[in-house]
Amino acid sequence: MKRTANDWLLDTFAYFFLIAIGLMMLLPLLNVFSKAVSEEWAIVSGKVGIFPVGFQLDTLREVVTSSTFSHAFLLSVGVTIVGTALSILFTAVTAYPLSKRFLPGISFVMVLFVFTMLFSGGLIPNYMLMRQLHLINNLWVLVLPGLIGVFNLLVIKSYYESLPEALEESARIDGARTYTILFRIILPLSMPVIATIALFYAVGYWNDYFGPMIYINDTTKQTLQLYLQSVVMEANTSTALTKSVEDMMNMSPEGIRSATVIASTVPILVVYPFLQKYFIKGVLIGSVKG
Amino acid sequence: MAMENKKWLTSLLCASLAVSVSACGPSKGASPSADPSASMGASAAATTGGKEAKPQLHALNIWMKDDYNTYPVAKLIEEKTGYKVKYDMLPQDKANDKLNLLMASGESYDLVTIGGDRSLYGDYAKKGALVDLGPLIEQYGPNIQDKLSQDSLDALKIDGKIYGIGNRSSAFASYGLMIRTDWLEKVGMQAPATVDEFTQVLKAFKEKDPGGNGDKGYPFTITGDSPMVTDLMGAFNLANYWTDIDGKLVPPPLNPGFEGYLNYMAGLYKDGLLDKEFAVNKDATMKEKFTSGKIGVVSLGWWDIPTVTDALQKNFPDAKIAYLPALKGPDGKMGLGMGGGFDRISFIPKSSKHPEDAIKWINAKLDDDLFKEIAIGEEGKHYTVKDGAYSPILPAFNDERNQANNYLTGVDEKNYPIYWQARVKKDMRLYEGFNYLNNVLPAEARLVDPLALAPSMPINSKNSAAMTQLLNDYMVKVFVGEEPVSGLPDFIKKFNATGGQENEVEINAWYATVKK
Structure with missing residues (x-):
């Protein structure tokens, strides 16, 4: 097909538009990165824009080697890995019976799941519940309450439903029982959607700030996001109002704050591009039925 | 779609948080x-x-x-x-x-x-x-x-x-006006002692342009969220938010000195002595402008001195800064407000x-x-002591005692203010600033907040954020000439109606019980 002048115009516009949006996302990040590797005097006098001034890695090194940071970092990694593995397992297994519409009462069970998507008990009751379960200050509190994300469950379920029924029937004729069918046939076939959901879960666990903020008071169980939020908020004027001069003197300089942001963002940033291809593929596959 | 869903869930969560917290x-x-x-x-x-x-x-x-x-x-x-x-x-x-x-x-x-x-x-x-x-x-x-x-x-x-x-x-003064003393030398002037002299210095900064900024710099800047400038407020008898006038505590708008202060600041702005963009300045922007040599005077807390000095001298090796004394106002009033509580x-x-x-x-x-x-x-x-003055030993003090204040539950009120000064000596430049405001300046230059030890007052704490905002917004508008100073009586009416009146009543009910 021949491209008309109009097509060219549209393309140019689209590229410009997308590049502009891309820059809008990228520049603030670059600015934070530059602050993390610039010298403090340059940051204070506003000389650091997109490029670092007086390049140095001491600030980053100071952040990364601080025991509080590395401790929080390892905790977050642990919670993310364990949480993602368990979440995927439980979500995939739960979705399977839910995809069998012929099971008696299954639509009622489905309604129960969807109900939790729409309504929740609220913060205080949740907190009380967690305390009754002895989950306060327990790292499991970050994993167990959100073990199965209903939205993710629905995506996997609809993917299962898109698999041909004949596959299961033939497996059954060959003598496979339900568990064999699920683990040897259905799950391997569902890898694209599993990978996508795994990424959703991993990003969710990694970025979880609210959970630790509410349920964790123990100083040794602070996850990375909680630590990060606290460090960044230190300079916020609304919190600065209640600070004593001693607190003001102990405040981290801007460089340290930026370096903390960079050191906590980069890990998940590095993982993203490698998993992104699954991301798009998986979501599409899950949504197209037929 | 997934993202939207998440956002939606988050907002639901936030809503339930708000409901449950209030409930x-x-x-x-x-x-x-x-x-x-x-x-x-x-x-x-x-x-x-x-x-x-x-x-x-x-x-x-x-x-x-x-x-x-x-x-x-x-x-x-x-x-x-x-x-x-x-x-x-x-x-x-x-x-x-x-x-x-x-x-x-x-x-x-x-x-x-x-x-x-x-x-x-x-x-x-x-x-x-x-x-x-x-x-x-x-x-x-x-x-x-x-x-x-x-x-x-x-x-x-x-x-x-x-x-x-x-x-x-x-109790000590924590903020003061910080001036480029090398600029003062360049224009051949002494540190000002009164508000009028201060204006003369600013004018000289503008006319002789010691920083070589052309029209890019200003003699003086403040931040948009604190139009109540320490030291200058004191010159108009406004050193602390509440001031005892004839035995009664009054907030700034009802203070007789307030109109003078508004006139003075609006005048600085009109004459181009005060940064035209001060209203959008944040704390960081203000320091940015000061350390990049565009500004001659800013209001600065002494804990910021080391960082600011480092940055400034990196950019201008000959730059020197010092605090101004407590400036005397037209009626001879002066004073820096002191923290307390x-x-x-x-x-x-x-x-x-x-x-x-x-x-x-x-x-x-x-x-x-x-x-x-x-x-x-x-x-x-961690420290050495000489003639009753404590100095820290670095880096042991920084590593092991920087956060000590977080472990204190009640303090030895006689000795802690003395021990405490070891912290200020972690950096001599910081100490000099602290020392100047709190020891070199005469005692009458520091005014204790009358509310430092006031009990918790429910009405005031409910209103205070809104009142401060109202007052700040008004002051900024007057400074930039958007509202004339002559409109002050109208503002006072609004201020009182919004909560100023009930605050005043509550505070004075308490004040009457403690006043000798």
Whole structure:
């Protein structure tokens, strides 16, 4: 097909538009990165824009080697890995019976799941519940309450439903029982959607700030996001109002704050591009039925 | 789609948070005792500590960067008091919401230490969530009675009973006007002593342009969120927010000096002496402009001096800065407002398992030697002392005592302000600034906030944020000429109607009781 002048115009516009949006996302990040590797005097006098001034890695090194940071970092990694593995397992297994519409009462069970998507008990009751379960200050509190994300469950379920029924029937004729069918046939076939959901879960666990903020008071169980939020908020004027001069003197300089942001963002940033291809593929596959 | 879904969920969560936090208010008093099985964690801890007769205490503190439980001070306190303490901490952001949640659910902390927020403390006390410390202090707290002044104890009384122990802030001036002295030399002038001289200096900065900025720089800048500039306010008898006029405390708009201040600042702006963009300045922008040589005078806290000096001298090796003295106004008034009140308040929630031990622990920490060691460490290792003045030994002091203030529950009010100065000497440039404002300047240049030890006042704490905002917005508008100073009576009407009147009544009802 021949491209008309109009097509060219549209393309140019689209590229410009997308590049502009891309820059809008990228520049603030670059600015934070530059602050993390610039010298403090340059940051204070506003000389650091997109490029670092007086390049140095001491600030980053100071952040990364601080025991509080590395401790929080390892905790977050642990919670993310364990949480993602368990979440995927439980979500995939739960979705399977839910995809069998012929099971008696299954639509009622489905309604129960969807109900939790729409309504929740609220913060205080949740907190009380967690305390009754002895989950306060327990790292499991970050994993167990959100073990199965209903939205993710629905995506996997609809993917299962898109698999041909004949596959299961033939497996059954060959003598496979339900568990064999699920683990040897259905799950391997569902890898694209599993990978996508795994990424959703991993990003969710990694970025979880609210959970630790509410349920964790123990100083040794602070996850990375909680630590990060606290460090960044230190300079916020609304919190600065209640600070004593001693607190003001102990405040981290801007460089340290930026370096903390960079050191906590980069890990998940590095993982993203490698998993992104699954991301798009998986979501599409899950949504197209037929 | 997934993202949208998540956003939607988040907003739902936020909404439920808002609802539940506000809904929990009234039931606060009832819930702590309603749930006896809740304190499993603490009673388990108590059994392990039982062997040594002293139970393990469970403390909740505000956020700090290092780990409370492993910081050197924690170990020292444990060794010397014999109490094993498990510290938890609140997040930096939304700390009050989290604390409300913990208090509402009756979490069994033996001691909670918050920032100096008297209204939050007063709120808990009024709702019956706190243990009355009076009898406990009487019985187990001789050091507490000895080291804390009666004023400090009284300031935290709620309905005649004492529920909290405050770390009295050392009263000192913390902000001043910082001037480029090398610019002063260049224009051949002395540091100004009066407001008029200050204006002359600013004019000279503008005309002779010692910074070589052309029209890019300004002689003077402030931030948009603090139009009440320390030192200049003092010159118009406005050094603190509340000022005693004929035996009654009045807020700035009702202060006779206020109109003069507005006129003066609006004049600076009109003559191009005050940064045309000051209204959008944040603290960081202000420092940016100052350290990049565009500004001659800013208002600066002394803790910022090292950072600002470093940056400035990196850009201009010959740059020199110093604080201005307290400027005298047209009526000869002057003064820098001083902070006061409390840095921290500690209280014992009703759900505590060991209120007596918590008080014994606080008492033990106020022992002369131990208090000193907590606050500034060991002589020869963390500090040196000469002629009664303490200096830190670096880096040991920084590494092991920087966060010591987070462990204090009540302070030795006679000695702490002296020990405390070791902190200021961590950097001599910082010390010089501190010393100038607080020791070199005559005592009458520093005015104590009349409200420093006022009790918690519900109406004021409810209104204060809105009132400050209203006043700030108005002042900025007047400075930039958007509203004429002649409109002040109208503003006063609005100010009083919005809450100024009821604040004033509440405060003066208290003030009448303390005034001699």
